[in-house]
Amino acid sequence: ADPVAWAAPAAAVGGLVGVAAGLWLARRRPAHGKDAHWRMARQSAMLGWFEYDPKSGRVCSEAETLLGLDESWRNAPFERWLARIHPDDLAAVSALRSELSPGAEHRLTFRLRHADDYWEWLAVHARVVGEAPGHFTLFGVCQVVTQAKLAEAELIRREQSFRALVDNAADIVARFDLNLACRFVNRAVNRYTPTPRDEMLGRRLGEHGWPPAVAERFEAECRHLIDTWESRRFEIEAGFGGAARRHLFEVQLLPEFDAEQRLVSLLALMREVTEARQTQRQLEEENIVLEMIANNRPLAEVLIQLCRMIESQLIAGRCAVMLKAPDRETLTLAAAPSLPTGFAHMLREVAVGPDEANCGSTAYWRRTSIIADLDDVPAARRWRDAVQQFGIRACWSVPVTTNEQHLIGTLAVYYDEARRPTPDELRFAYRASRIAAIALERDRHEKRLYHEATRDVLTNAYNRRHFLELAVREHKRSHRYDSPLSLLVIDLDHFKQINDRHGHAAGDAVLRAFAHLARQTLRGSDVLGRLGGEEFAALLPNTPLAEAHEVAERLRGAAEADAVDWQGGAIHYTLSVGVSTLIGADSVDDMLARADRWLYAVKRRGRNRCDGERPGLREPADLVQQTR
Ligand SMILES: Nc1nc2c(ncn2[C@@H]2O[C@H](COP(=O)(O)OP(=O)(O)OP(=O)(O)O)[C@@H](O)[C@H]2O)c(=O)[nH]1
Numbered sequence: 308a309d310p311v312a313w314a315a316p317a318a319a320v321g322g323l324v325g326v327a328a329g330l331w332l333a334r335r336r337p338a339h340g341k342d343a344h345w346r347m348a349r350q351s352a353m354l355g356w357f358e359y360d361p362k363s364g365r366v367c368s369e370a371e372t373l374l375g376l377d378e379s380w381r382n383a384p385f386e387r388w389l390a391r392i393h394p395d396d397l398a399a400v401s402a403l404r405s406e407l408s409p410g411a412e413h414r415l416t417f418r419l420r421h422a423d424d425y426w427e428w429l430a431v432h433a434r435v436v437g438e439a440p441g442h443f444t445l446f447g448v449c450q451v452v453t454q455a456k457l458a459e460a461e462l463i464r465r466e467q468s469f470r471a472l473v474d475n476a477a478d479i480v481a482r483f484d485l486n487l488a489c490r491f492v493n494r495a496v497n498r499y500t501p502t503p504r505d506e507m508l509g510r511r512l513g514e515h516g517w518p519p520a521v522a523e524r525f526e527a528e529c530r531h532l533i534d535t536w537e538s539r540r541f542e543i544e545a546g547f548g549g550a551a552r553r554h555l556f557e558v559q560l561l562p563e564f565d566a567e568q569r570l571v572s573l574l575a576l577m578r579e580v581t582e583a584r585q586t587q588r589q590l591e592e593e594n595i596v597l598e599m600i601a602n603n604r605p606l607a608e609v610l611i612q613l614c615r616m617i618e619s620q621l622i623a624g625r626c627a628v629m630l631k632a633p634d635r636e637t638l639t640l641a642a643a644p645s646l647p648t649g650f651a652h653m654l655r656e657v658a659v660g661p662d663e664a665n666c667g668s669t670a671y672w673r674r675t676s677i678i679a680d681l682d683d684v685p686a687a688r689r690w691r692d693a694v695q696q697f698g699i700r701a702c703w704s705v706p707v708t709t710n711e712q713h714l715i716g717t718l719a720v721y722y723d724e725a726r727r728p729t730p731d732e733l734r735f736a737y738r739a740s741r742i743a744a745i746a747l748e749r750d751r752h753e754k755r756l757y758h759e760a761t762r763d764v765l766t767n768a769y770n771r772r773h774f775l776e777l778a779v780r781e782h783k784r785s786h787r788y789d790s791p792l793s794l795l796v797i798d799l800d801h802f803k804q805i806n807d808r809h810g811h812a813a814g815d816a817v818l819r820a821f822a823h824l825a826r827q828t829l830r831g832s833d834v835l836g837r838l839g840g841e842e843f844a845a846l847l848p849n850t851p852l853a854e855a856h857e858v859a860e861r862l863r864g865a866a867e868a869d870a871v872d873w874q875g876g877a878i879h880y881t882l883s884v885g886v887s888t889l890i891g892a893d894s895v896d897d898m899l900a901r902a903d904r905w906l907y908a909v910k911r912r913g914r915n916r917c918d919g920e921r922p923g924l925r926e927p928a929d930l931v932q933q934t935r
Contacts, residue, residue, distance in 0.1 A: 353451035357433075359385065360444050361407060373429070373451050375422035393418035393426055407445060409437040416452065428456040479556075479577035482563070487511050487529050490572060499545070499554060521545045528560055529573055536562050536570055542580070553622055555581040585620065589735070592616040596742055606750040610642035613746065617720060617739050618645055621732055624720040627654060628707075628743055629666050631716055638666055638717060646721065650697040664690045666717040669704040673714055675733075678702045680725035701726045703733075705740045707747065715747045763837040765815055766822035774836025774844060778895045781834065781848050785889055792889040793855030795845040796902040797825075797862065800881045800914040802841040813873050814841075817880050820871040828865050829858070844899070852888040852920065859884040859917035867915060883909040886919020901925065 349355060350372055357368030364385050371380035374391075385404065392400050396417035403413055413433045418426040433447025473480045474493045481492040489507045496504065500516040507515045513522030521543050528539045539560040546553045559576040596616055599609045614626040627643035640654045657663065659670040669676045678684050679701050681691045694702075699721045707716040718740045728736065761773035769777060778794075785792035799805075799821060806814040818841065825835050825845065834846040845862075847855050863884055870877035885906030887898045905919045908927035912918075918927065 354448060355450075356446075356448050357431075358444060358446050359404075359433075361404070362442060368449075370419075370429070370449055373449070374419055374427055388419075391420045393420070403433075403445075407435050407443055409435055409443055411435045413445075413447075416456070426453075427451055428453040478579075479575070481575045481577070483512075483529060483573045483575065485533060485570070485572070487526050487573075489515070518545055525558070525575075528558070532560050532562055532573060533570065538562060542584075553581065554579055555584045589616075589620055592619060593738075593742065596746070600742075600746050600749050603753065606746060607642060609746045609750075610743070611644050613739065613743055614642050614644050617718075617736070620735055621720055621728075623724075624722055627651070627666075627719045627721070629654065629657060629670075629717045629719070630747065631659065631670055631714055633713075636660075638670055641716070647697045650694070650699065650721075653693065664694075665702045665704040666719050669706050669717045669719075670714055673706045673708065673712075675706065675736075676704045677728060679727035682725075698723050700724050703728055703736060705736045707740045707743045709744060709748055715751075716743060718743050766818050766837050768822045768825075768843060769834065769836040771836060771838050774834065774838070774846070775895065777834050777836075778844075778846050778899075781846055782889065782895050782898075785848065790849050791851040792898075793847040793850045793852060793858075794887050794898045794902050795847065795855065795859050795862070795917075795919075796838070796885045796887075796899065796906045797843040797845065798883050798906055798910070799841040799866075800883055800910075802880075805878060805880060809873055809878060813871075813878060816873060817871050817878055820869060821866060821880070821882070824865055824869055825862060828862050833858075844902075852886070852922070855886050855888060856917065856919060859886050859919065863915065863917050881915035883914045884917040884919070885909060886917060888920065890925070 346369075349369070353373060355369035355373050357366055357370055359366045365382055366385055366388055367382045368380070371377065374380075380387075389397065389400070399415060400417055403415060406413075411434070413435075414431065415433075416428060416430045418428055421427045428451065429449045430452045431447050431449045433445050435443050435445050437443050476493060476495055479493065479495045479499075481496070482490045484490050488509050488511055490509075492504055492507050494504070496507070496515075502516045511522065512525050513519055515522075517525075524541075524543055528541055531537075532539050540558070541560075542555060542557050544553060544555050556577045557580045559578075561574045561576070562570050563572040563574055565571045593616065596609060596613050599612055610628045614628060617626040618624055625643070625645040627646055628641045629638035630641045631638050636659045638657045638659060640651060640656075643651045643654065646654070654666075657667045659667050661668060661671050663671065665676055665678060681695060681700055681702070684691075701722040701724065702719060704717055704719040706714055707718055708714050718736065720736065761769055763770045768774075781792055784790070799817070802814065802817075805817055818837075821843070822835065822837070825843065829835060829845055829847075832848055833850075834848075836844050836846070838844050845858075847858060850858065863882060866880060866882045870879055883906055885902040885904065885908070887902035887905065889898060901920060905927050909916050909918045920926070
């Protein structure tokens with residue numbers, strides 16, 4: 308058999324000795340025919356043979372063609388070759404020569420300088436063969452592997468830079484095996500938990516200091532991935548080192564496969580999205596409150612929603628909104644949905660003053676007051692004990708002011724543990740206080756508008772239009788509950804004379820005095836309206852006729868006894884009253900018209916008196932006679 312013919316296939320399966328022997332035999336024959344073809348085949352595979360005879364110290368080889376060298380290298384001394392070897396590889400190659408023992412096999416990869424002056428990587432596979440006793444020869448094949456070597460170096464470089472990237476990534480990158488034990492985790496994890504990374508390896512998430520509920524959720528997702536091989540995306544919320552520090556992570560869980568497409572591990576990318584989510588949630592919650600304000604929801608409802616918004620942002624905080632009326636030196640509690648009832652009760656009314664409890668002094672000084680720990684504040688000692696019985700330890704209080712810097716309330720957040728706000732938290736509290744101010748101002752504005760639209764400016768009694776609206780409402784209610792309803796129409800006597808004698812301003816003062824007197828004389832549920840000029844009406848719900856007559860008489864008497872201070876003197880006045888009551892299908896207009904007719908009758912009979920319908924007598928007799 309042609310030794311060359313079997314040499315190549317043998318090389319392919321790594322039968323080194325066969326190859327070496329084949330090549331050796333091939334070397335001894337002139338290159339012609341098949342030999343020439345084999346030589347070409349070896350060259351294109353960048354493959355060559357060599358033989359080192361320690362006795363002669365020469366290397367007989369085909370390697371010179373691989374390195375672009377001339378024929379003088381075909382049988383060159385080992386020393387000459389050493390000069391072409393990369394300095395870093397010199398030691399390994401020299402060692403090869405000194406370790407020759409029969410049967411030994413050597414594999415080595417090293418760099419040789421190419422004729423074109425660059426480093427060529429050669430992979431050498433050689434064996435020591437004993438040809439005669441005491442005489443060994445090293446037979447070997449070598450192959451140019453520069454491309455592979457460079458690719459490998461590039462791969463290592465990339466792997467290193469990838470590792471560096473992963474390690475310095477802001478996101479947590481972790482790998483878990485199929486038993487959900489951690490196999491790798493980057494440095495980012497130590498931003499959240501102090502457990503050293505080494506200690507995390509081989510352990511499950513729950514053993515890394517992550518809260519059990521979070522670990523459970525995470526592992527449930529992992530198991531889902533293991534079952535389905537599908538990547539997962541979800542969010543988890545974890546608090547480390549105290550409940551007040553909350554982190555929200557968006558987790559991406561990816562399956563990792565080996566070359567045979569078997570699932571081998573899970574890669575977890577965890578990005579903290581706390582701030583983004585919090586901002587988003589904050590905006591959403593703010594919008595809810597602002598929408599409520601725009602939709603004129605009752606102030607109490609708006610403030611409760613505002614407290615809930617604050618509590619959802621300032622974790623573990625409990626919020627209270629206090630209001631300050633312009634004419635009073637106290638704050639009253641307007642909303643505190645999460646405070647203990649007893650504590651809320653204590654806050655019902657808080658005095659405003661320099662040394663008062665937190666909100667009281669905040670309102671007094673109109674500045675934010677932060678009590679991070681009640682124990683540390685001597686000024687707070689007075690009320691500290693009272694507060695501490697409810698487990699409160701810290702209190703931050705922010706003034707609520709109008710655009711013109713008028714104080715209209717305070718906003719406070721209470722904590723069960725000592726706590727100082729972060730700049731972000733403080734900024735948020737100011738923002739919340741602005742929203743509270745908008746709600747309060749809007750409410751005041753609404754109330755003012757309503758007041759102006761429904762009241763008579765001079766007397767503060769309801770104006771005619773609103774009085775009639777209220778009368779219709781009361782009328783309906785009386786019909787529904789079958790309850791009595793009576794009406795007084797009141798006219799000040801000879802009012803023109805008062806105007807004429809004392810002036811218009813005096814007339815105004817009398818009108819005001821009467822309205823004040825009427826409010827004091829009537830019940831809180833009675834409705835006083837100014838119908839026009841010096842004519843008023845009082846609607847008396849749940850008042851039967853006889854009682855209405857008494858009220859009318861009481862009012863008349865009070866007016867008669869009244870004296871309006873005017874320019875050092877006193878103006879006296881009297882009034883006349885007509886009384887009607889709701890009977891059957893009467894409308895408000897019917898009642899008004901009848902009371903008016905009774906008033907007219909009274910005026911005709913002399914004024915300063917009351918009269919009205921009685922059982923069996925609905926219209927004034929003289930008027931009836933007159934119209935006949
Ligand atoms: N000062 C003042 N006077 C008013 C007001 N509205 C109406 N008046 C005056 O009230 C007077 C009502 O006069 P009259 O309708 O003649 O009635 P009177 O003088 O009270 O006489 P009797 O009702 O018949 O007792 C008029 O002079 C009006 O100008 C007001 O808001 N202020």
